[in-house]
């Protein structure tokens with residue numbers, strides 16, 4: 390179940406990258422100016438972040454249902470307070486640093502992944518999960534590999550760097 394979640398999350402991030410890259414191509418061709426890029430990127434990435442939140446919510450419910458042997462419903466989590474403002478600021482910072490295909494892909498990847506990671510943290514908190522451990526994605530960096538295996542309190546936030554594809558696995562009992 391957790392392996393499936395980590396894989397699905399990577400798929401979501403790749404789709405976010407592709408959609409953002411398409412917006413970048415329109416900017417690069419001169420079809421969009423900077424402000425239009427910001428507005429369109431915000432619309433597209435907001436949706437990808439919302440999908441990340443929904444994925445985390447459903448995956449946590451599925452994990453708990455399977456572990457407990459009884460149905461646990463999703464929490465209907467939403468994006469956190471101030472998400473739109475932070476997203477817009479991050480897009481503007483990316484534009485200010487000079488847009489490249491790579492910087493746009495990194496932005497899309499990190500925004501969609503962190504939305505899901507933060508939602509999973511919030512979900513575990515609401516479900517009263519006692520502890521969790523980090524699940525590495527296949528391309529995990531050295532720092533994340535060092536952190537793997539640690540058991541953290543249920544309400545502890547997960548360290549995640551830009552583009553980190555790690556996920557949390559609840560530890561029950």
Ligand SMILES: [Zn+2]
Pocket residue numbers: 529530533549550553554555
């Ligand atoms: Zn990581």
